[in-house]
Amino acid sequence: MVDRAALTCEFMGTLLLVFCAVGATVLAGEYIGSLGTAMAFGLVLLALVCSFGAVSGCHVNPAVTLGMYCAGRLEARTAVRYWTAQFAGGIAGAALLFVVARxxxxxxxxGGFGSNGYGVRSAVGINIVGAFLAEVALTFLVVFVVLAVSRGRATLSGSAGLPVGMAFAVAQLVGGPLTGASVNPARSLGPALFAGGAALAQVWLFIAAPLVGGALAAGAHRVTHPTPAPPASLAEPEPEPDAVAARTR
Structure with a gap:
């Protein structure tokens, strides 16, 4: 059974991520530039990991949750409930941002509203194939780092917030001009619902590609960080030869 506090953390964390990070783009983008926007994404995620990591793992991203599931750290029922909380939080955060922006x-x-896009909605005009590959690769980076620095089933300590936040900021720096850098289906769906039009028509890619990237990161993590075998001292001792002989009499 998933703890109510964990689901609340996932909802609240995704809400704050969308409101603060996407809000940096919508409300302050022309003042802080692409570097400032990337720092906003990375810093808010760092703060959220320090705040919620010990409670829910601070996934705040369906792609991270999928990666945790594929890595064997979450049960399917838990993953579905996390996804529900995250998408609800992303929509709530976008709704709050919409009210403030108005x-x-x-x-x-x-039309815009911090949504992601390709083609004419990309700053560099990247096509659909390039957008999909970019989102897969950037999400792979973020989810792989999360898996590498997390402990136990799905928890992130406060110190893990720095590499996770840095990876997210780098993804924003690289992906910002390409697609607006989704790397998070919940972050993409919420703003797209309020932007409407082409943003909503293209949002499928920014849900599907990050999920593919998260699953691939889990597969790669199993190879690079294999689960160690239990120490020989913890293995069941082999029976003495005399004892084996006694059993066969």
Whole structure:
């Protein structure tokens, strides 16, 4: 059974990630630039890991949860409940951001709103194939780092927040001009629902590609970080020859 506190952390964490990080793009993008936006994504994730990591693992990303499931650290029922909380949190965070953005005179919300895109909606005009591959690769980086620094079933300690936040910031720096750097289906769905139009029509890619990247990261992690065999001292001792002979009489 999933603890209610864990689901609350996943909901609240995804809400705050979308509101603060996507909000940096929507509300302050022209002032802080692409580097500032990437730092906003990385820093808010660092803060969330330090706050929620010990409770829920601070996945706040369906791709991370899928990676944890594929790595054998989560049960299917837990993963589904995490996904539900994360998508709900992403939509709630986007709704809160939408309300705030509407209070800024002259700020355009429809069409963009921090959503992801390819083709004419990409800053560099990347096509659908390039967008899919980029999202897979960048999500692979983030999920692989999460798996490498996490402990136990799915927990992240406070110290793990730094490499995870750095990986997320790098993904934003590289992917920002390409697709807006989703790397997180919940982060993409929420803003797309409020942007509408082409953003909503293209959001399928930013749900599917990160999930593929998360699953591939789990497979790679099994190869690079194999589960060690139990120490010989913990293995069941072999019976003495006399005892074996006595059993066969």
């Amino acid at each position: 209070q800024v005179p002259g700020l355009k919300v429809r």
